[in-house]
Amino acid sequence: MPDSILVVVEQRDGKLNRVSWETLTAGQALAAATGWTLDAAVVGKEVANLAHEVAAKKVQRSYAVESPRFEPYTPDAFAFGLKQFIESRAPQLVLMPHTYQVRDFVPKLATAMGRTVISDCVGYKKEGDKLLFTRQMFQGKLAADVSFAGPPPWFVTFQNGAFRGDKVETGASAAPVETVKVELGDGVVREKPQAMFKEAKQAVDLTQAEIIVSVGRGIKEQKNIELAKQLAEALGGEIAASRPICDSGWLPMDRQIGSSGQTVAPKLYLALGISGAIQHIVGMKGSRTIIAVNKDSEAPIFEIADYAVVGNLFDVVPPLIEEVKKAKAGS
Amino acid sequence: MPSANGRQLIYTDAFARPLLETASYVELFLKILVGMKQVPQKDAPLKLNESGTWIREDVSYEVNEPDAYALEEALRQKEKHGGEVVVITAGPARAQQVLREALAKGADRAIHLEDTAFVGLDAFNTARAFAAAIQDESFDLIFTGLQSDDYGYAQTGVILAELLGWPHATIIMQIEKKDAGIRVKRELEAGYFQFVDMPLPAVLTIQSGINKLRYATLIGIKQAKNKPLRKVAMADVQSSLSGNLQKIERLYVPQKTKNTEFLEGSAAEIAKKLVDKLRNEVRVL
Structure with missing residues (x-):
């Protein structure tokens, strides 16, 4: 054979x-x-x-x-x-x-x-x-x-x-x-699984969003989420996050992108302070354009980014919000 | 109570005396082993060794994140039901730090399989080394993190379960002691969950975020110094190991699949460049 x-x-x-x-x-x-x-x-x-x-x-x-x-x-x-x-x-x-x-x-x-x-x-x-x-x-x-x-x-x-x-x-x-x-005798199976369920109705369907601003560990503190929200709002997009942010309760679980969260493919995925662990990447690598801001030049997120900014997101995001607002007001 | 594979399951008290099968053991004692691993810090720059098969040792290390959640869950279960929490790791002398931190947080004792050679074992042999090191113990539960941040195999816990002949469940978000075993909440893909009932002893791999991590207290750090730490040498478990079944031929920086444009300048300049891209290339403004 x-x-x-x-x-x-x-x-x-x-x-x-x-x-x-x-x-x-x-x-x-x-x-x-x-x-x-x-x-x-x-x-x-x-x-x-x-x-x-x-x-x-x-x-x-x-x-x-x-x-x-x-x-x-x-x-x-x-x-x-x-x-x-x-x-x-x-x-x-x-x-x-x-x-x-x-x-x-x-x-x-x-x-x-x-x-x-x-x-x-x-x-x-x-x-x-x-x-x-x-x-x-x-x-x-x-x-x-x-x-x-x-x-x-x-x-x-x-x-x-x-x-x-x-x-x-x-x-x-x-x-x-x-x-x-195949023959499986009595007693082979020791686990008794119950029916699958969803925790809560997903409030947001991120798969439909055209623009997603997503935050990772680099956001440092819960209060800084506001800054990312302002950018999302200025762009007319949704806010999302990598798993650790949702684990910490800084954003609800239904905002999580990755293997245990939602899989998205928006027009624009703007990753702020996300290093790009595999579990996150699998949930967003289909995005048409990926912009990544991260202070670590070796962060894996840059491997799949179209535009990369190596730097502190707290320096870059405030002027970016202003520029986006200006551009929107002008158009 | 005969367990599913015909193995007799006997609950014992603190002195290893068999207990009758009554509801009373629900309140008793859980003896939990937590498998932990020391991995390079998340943002540590990694350098390849000369042969290009592993990283150089001179980086900063930390505890593998899901393992920290596994430890926390074990401590919480012990606080609820009473019992003992034992932590185990394999690695060179530096890995002892992980055990010391765990003892400071409340683990009762530690087992260190101490040898640089443990770093190079595949998941199969790591699990066999653990199994050999605990053969004289009798745990009710073994927790591990769901995967490591270095290899990322997501296998050692499940392999250990099979070697011990125990049932297992992976990616666990909740554990509840029941009359005849445990009920666990498994995380599935795309936001789904599932409860699974299973007998003890069992191996569970723990998902990050199952609980909120505690910090070690000063008094905990002090007490940790006097807690037992058993060292196991490679020679002690060697006879249980085989050659690795898989081999890393080479390790390298992955080739980029995308043409990434790096935007440089002051923050204000970068903001302007980004808006230009958003308007003219991405066309979302």
Whole structure:
């Protein structure tokens, strides 16, 4: 049997998470680079229809890996069930999106198999016969190329946005779909999850905002938030923040941008005193224009900024508010 | 009470005597281990070492932020239910600072896996080293931060749970002791949450912002000096470790993907330049 790559896509309530297509794109690229075959798997209670949806893409085979115990999600069921499935198929490489759900079970799954996960990767490189996976380190200040030093299967998770989901190739004809039932006995699942819920109705839908002024730790004190609010107001935009600001209660949680908050793509994203930790970047890197003000010239936010100001936001913002007001009054 | 994987779960009192399964143990004792890590300070400029595989040691360090929240949560649980909070870290002598701070804030004792070589272990081996160092202990809960600010693997806690055969839950925002275990609140993506009930012992990875951090008091700092700190050498756990399963081939400053224009000048000049960009390039004015 030739070596193979297995992409485990993510679904919830019978719908594929769109990040699944990104991971499939990664799988297709890696299959082309290595000459290995590419299979996909959907995991859930009854997911054959989703496996058919995936089978339309360029894959060799699409699996529906099913057990009644996969619903609702628990790390015990997913790790135990996927271990059975992966051991039976023995792929070289197992790819998954780096979602909250995957990070919850994939280290357990790999450990149960005596294997390792290179997590939260943003790309890969093939150097000779060696596969390297690139991941951000030190909150994005540095990058590392990481290789596997142990036997396969090798587990890799890719960061949201690392590959283009809309670039996933469609197959010449639909790939065969195979349903695999895994046995999960009583007592395997120790966690009892309740229904998912939202804390409060989100008062603001930042995804609709054209202009967002966002503050990070560099704002220093709660009272300084006012300055950023004035700038947002002058620009006709919304105020938002990185996680630490909301954790401190300086702005409500519904103003938070990032992996645990909202994902936005406004015309203008003005980042004040935001260093650009990965968890924040994933929530705003799709913005059309990014302006960043930060006193640390090495802040990762500058990597993705269109316009960068290395300096103290408290010096820059007051005259900026005045200039914006003047420009608006003049237009 | 048989736990799900067939392992007998026995609650014990302070003297390790088994307790009968009654509602009374709700009020009892939680023995909590907190895994903590020392990481470079957030705005510390990092320099690569000569081989380009790690950073140079001469930077300022601080406690990994989510780990500080994990410690705070452990202290709060202890204050509520009674018990013991033990902190553990792996790293060179400098990492002891993290433990001292934790003891000053109220942790009861500390375990230091002390060796520079611990820095280079992958998450799998770090978890195995922790498991080996605590094999004679009996914790009800292990907390870790949800991920570290240096590697950012978000794995060590979950791996440790699997090595110990315990259930786990990640990205936790609330913990409540129940009759037969705990109820935790997991943070999910896009503003969703979920309560999960699970038996003890268990491993939880803690999200920043779960609580408000306390400061160490002067008296706490004083008392910390007399609290027990157990050192574990690499040789003590070596037999439990293997070669790393993954290897950092090189570390580097990432290439920019965007053509960033740096605006310079006085604050007033920068403000004017920005407005010019907003009007003529971004077209939002």
